[in-house]
Amino acid sequence: MKPHLKKTWCIRKVDASFLARMEALLWLYDQPHDPNVPVVCFDERPCFLIGQVLDPLPLTTGQVTKEHDAYTKHGSRALLAAIEPLTGKRLAEIYPRRTMKEDTHFCQALTQHWPQAEKIRLVQDNLNTHTRHAFYRSLPADEAFALAQKFEFFFTPKSASWLNMIEIAFSALARGCLNRRIATKAELRREVLAFFQEREAKGIPLNWQFTLPKARDKMNTHYQRVYPDNSKLRIT
Secondary structure: OOOOOOHHHHHHHOOHHHHHHHHHHHHHHOOOOOOOOOEEEEEEEEEEEEEEOOOOOOOOOOOOOOOOOOEEEEEEEEEEEEEEOOOOEEEEEEEOOOOHHHHHHHHHHHHHHOOOOOOEEEEEOOOOOOOOHHHHHHOOHHHHHHHHOOEEEEEOOOOOHHHOOHHHHHHHHHHHOOOOOOOOHHHHHHHHHHHHHHHHHOOOOOOOOOOHHHHHHHOHHHHHHHOHHHHHHOOO
């Protein structure tokens, strides 16, 4: 993936803190695969339950499916998902809500899905549930401490979700699964989990192309704004 850099927010929000977090992630993405210390990208997104008012017209050869503009709303669910970019290994689960409890439960599931890992390097954003104290709000202290030791957290810069590779998986999900109306939580869970499991079975990895040298070159104006001598980092 080659992220699209939007000057409208880069000019306003790229500071030393942004660069520090971005460079930590780009360094991390460049590390060779280590099954004992896997790099796993994690995030959540809402999934809305949308029903039909009228059944779509029957599908005929050479025509696309046609459905009525009217629809019914049946609430939403929270999708929590993770991917190991270098191997394509994935994990996803649907929850009624997105709170510290669900975050803790999913992190427990991560340790079971990567049982060989001594420590999981977990990439995530700055949501208030993405903290170690979430474990202590959801588990006895001894269990919370043990779970926290299994993770090393890496955080994206603020307003930079594009640096989390799980967004690539979410984009594929939106195109290949959530591009139609799904009315019930049972159907949503079945369809979403089947989508993730199929891609995991195929071992589809993510090809990240935005490297640290490229960042220092393409974003050098912002680097110089933070520290003028960064001009020497230009490649071209």
